[in-house]
Amino acid sequence: MFNPFPVVIADYRRNRLLVGITLALIAIAVAIGVAVIAQERALRQGSARAADDFDLLVGAPGSPTQLVLTSVYLKLQAIPLVSGKVLAATAGAPGVRYAAPIAFGDNHDGYPIVGTISDFASRGGELSPTAGRFFSKRGEAVVGAGVPLSIGAQIHPEHGQHHADEAEKRVHEHALSYTVVGRLPARYNVWDKAILVPVEDVWAVHDLPTGHEAGSVRIGPPWTLDLLPGVPAIAVKPESVGAAYALRGKFRSNDSMALFPAEVLNELYGTLGDVRDLMSLLALATQALVVLAVLLALLVGFLARARQFAVLRAIGASSAYVFCVIWLEVSVLIAGGAALGLALGYGASWALSGWIATRIGFTLPPSMGYEELLLAVSLAGIGLIIATLPALLSLRQPIAEGLKA
Amino acid sequence: MAIIDDHLKVSDLRFRFAGQAADLFHVEHLTLSPGQTLGIRGASGAGKTTLLHCLAGIEPVNAGSIRWGGQEISSLSQSALTRWRQQHLGLVFQDFHLVEGLSALDNVLLPASFNAWRPASILRERADALLKRVDIWSPGRPAELLSRGERQRVAVARALLFEPRIVLADEPTASLDPENRNTVSRLLLDLAREHGATLIVISHDAALLEQLDGKLELRDGALHTLESAHV
Numbered sequence: 001m002f003n004p005f006p007v008v009i010a011d012y013r014r015n016r017l018l019v020g021i022t023l024a025l026i027a028i029a030v031a032i033g034v035a036v037i038a039q040e041r042a043l044r045q046g047s048a049r050a051a052d053d054f055d056l057l058v059g060a061p062g063s064p065t066q067l068v069l070t071s072v073y074l075k076l077q078a079i080p081l082v083s084g085k086v087l088a089a090t091a092g093a094p095g096v097r098y099a100a101p102i103a104f105g106d107n108h109d110g111y112p113i114v115g116t117i118s119d120f121a122s123r124g125g126e127l128s129p130t131a132g133r134f135f136s137k138r139g140e141a142v143v144g145a146g147v148p149l150s151i152g153a154q155i156h157p158e159h160g161q162h163h164a165d166e167a168e169k170r171v172h173e174h175a176l177s178y179t180v181v182g183r184l185p186a187r188y189n190v191w192d193k194a195i196l197v198p199v200e201d202v203w204a205v206h207d208l209p210t211g212h213e214a215g216s217v218r219i220g221p222p223w224t225l226d227l228l229p230g231v232p233a234i235a236v237k238p239e240s241v242g243a244a245y246a247l248r249g250k251f252r253s254n255d256s257m258a259l260f261p262a263e264v265l266n267e268l269y270g271t272l273g274d275v276r277d278l279m280s281l282l283a284l285a286t287q288a289l290v291v292l293a294v295l296l297a298l299l300v301g302f303l304a305r306a307r308q309f310a311v312l313r314a315i316g317a318s319s320a321y322v323f324c325v326i327w328l329e330v331s332v333l334i335a336g337g338a339a340l341g342l343a344l345g346y347g348a349s350w351a352l353s354g355w356i357a358t359r360i361g362f363t364l365p366p367s368m369g370y371e372e373l374l375l376a377v378s379l380a381g382i383g384l385i386i387a388t389l390p391a392l393l394s395l396r397q398p399i400a401e402g403l404k405a
Numbered sequence: 406m407a408i409i410d411d412h413l414k415v416s417d418l419r420f421r422f423a424g425q426a427a428d429l430f431h432v433e434h435l436t437l438s439p440g441q442t443l444g445i446r447g448a449s450g451a452g453k454t455t456l457l458h459c460l461a462g463i464e465p466v467n468a469g470s471i472r473w474g475g476q477e478i479s480s481l482s483q484s485a486l487t488r489w490r491q492q493h494l495g496l497v498f499q500d501f502h503l504v505e506g507l508s509a510l511d512n513v514l515l516p517a518s519f520n521a522w523r524p525a526s527i528l529r530e531r532a533d534a535l536l537k538r539v540d541i542w543s544p545g546r547p548a549e550l551l552s553r554g555e556r557q558r559v560a561v562a563r564a565l566l567f568e569p570r571i572v573l574a575d576e577p578t579a580s581l582d583p584e585n586r587n588t589v590s591r592l593l594l595d596l597a598r599e600h601g602a603t604l605i606v607i608s609h610d611a612a613l614l615e616q617l618d619g620k621l622e623l624r625d626g627a628l629h630t631l632e633s634a635h636v
Binding site for chain 2: 003006
């Protein structure tokens with residue numbers, strides 16, 4: 001039994017700067033790979049979570065991706081409206097628990113105002129407000145958990161991007177106000193930043209029929225078909241999986257398209273996964289290059305220390321002792337760098353998730369998965385194996401030759 | 406592998422570098438009694454260090470016999486030679502060869518780490534005592550902060566940690582100023598004699614050589630006797 005650590009630690013102490021740089025290089029290389037994998041997973045899980053409230057989406061014929069981005073992720077863009085006829089048909093179709101119009105275009109202080117029905121606000125009764133109540137009449141609003149408005153606050157909608165007319169803008173800002181009557185629990189998605197109001201108010205403020213007779217203050221279905229405007233999207237809550245498929249088939253027509261957001265997301269994830277694979281490959285290549293460069297530098301260093309190792313052997317150290325000194329010096333650096341990189345990568349992913357969440361509005365849950373662990377452990381393992389090379393090379397040199405080096 | 410007695414006996418020792426036709430040296434006969442001190446001098450390139458390496462089992466010989474205390478070392482395997490050096494040999498180099506990053510005490514204790522996880526307390530006490538004996542009073546000081554004289558004194562202490570019966574020193578005072586030269590020479594000799602070790606020193610230091618029991622010169626590939634050594 002011997003103890004090579006005194007010499008290993010002494011060498012680290014003597015070359016603090018080099019050790020620090022080596023550790024940093026390996027750590028950064030590993031962290032890049034870890035962050036790529038962790039962030040892709042976070043993006044996938046976060047985006048999937050956001051789509052949980054949307055079993056089936058119905059919209060006007062066009063881009064499924066656009067429909068999902070606009071309605072599920074509130075990436076508000078001008079998309080064709082699906083007709084009031086389709087809205088009425090979905091609301092009355094068998095197997096539908098609710099069919100909620102999703103109408104947007106206005107905002108308050110950057111928080112999107114979305115016109116819908118109280119069934120959607122409560123997610124079919126699954127949600128209860130954390131404060132106040134759901135809206136029950138025109139002029140009332142329910143805010144998401146991330147909207148900084150208190151119960152009783154009065155808000156005026158600001159015009160959306162399609163209002164270019166100053167007069168219309170004035171009508172918007174002065175003719176309508178909402179009173180906040182409730183707050184929803186956190187959903188950890190972009191809808192935490194939304195303000196939900198009766199869809200009739202959104203129609204009215206855009207000078208459209210409200211689905212009810214003039215002068216009526218009713219909200220929600222049933223609507224009068226002739227007075228029912230179109231909407232960008234309809235969120236349909238089916239009563240069963242079978243009903244969902246039936247409804248999807250029923251509303252795929254010349255007038256409408258119906259889709260499961262999960263289908264669209266799967267396609268996106270497929271692309272994301274391909275990108276992730278490519279970036280993982282690049283990260284792996286970077287790591288391999290860094291490890292190789294580090295090993296070459298260490299090898300040159302060890303060759304320059306041939307005399308030190310020859311002296312150790314001359315004064316009684318076995319070849320196994322010297323082998324262990326060299327192997328440990330390399331292995332500890334690589335394994336240490338990999339471990340540090342794992343922590344750094346997770347930290348970077350956590351920070352990135354926070355930053356991205358503020359920009360896209362939904363939470364990305366950073367987590368450590370087996371893929372990242374496998375990456376770090378594999379790199380460390382390969383490093384441990386490759387570390388035997390300088391160790392073996394140093395043993396090939398005779399002691400006397402090393403003493404003359 | 407038991408040491409029968411501490412006599413050095415060299416017979417018909419030949420060494421030549423690979424690819425060379427002629428021997429670098431040929432030592433027909435050399436013996437030393439236990440505890441005897443011997444100096445070897447010679448011109449640069451004569452082969453003094455190589456001869457010392459052969460006697461230490463570091464350099465394999467082409468022919469001949471080297472027996473320390475009855476143990477033929479020229480036929481030992483590398484691992485057996487390593488064990489032999491651990492147990493019986495102390496080496497002092499011209500350039501000290503301390504491990505920077507370790508303290509003076511840890512440098513003296515370094516050989517203990519070659520066959521144990523932690524040095525035994527008796528070795529720690531011996532290392533402390535040796536450092537005091539060589540006038541090093543800050544055992545915790547890092548080797549790189551020691552003066553040249555201090556480093557060589559620590560190297561002498563390291564060579565004597567296991568109380569070897571054989572001490573080989575290659576130009577131990579060549580890198581030192583005159584004052585440190587005298588100090589190290591005196592310490593090396595005193596400690597070798599205190600431990601009863603057989604001491605062989607390669608040196609050009611006339612003052613050091615004068616204090617040794619015998620002196621040889623390696624010249625023209627052969628050892629030429631001067632005093633008290635059998636050649």
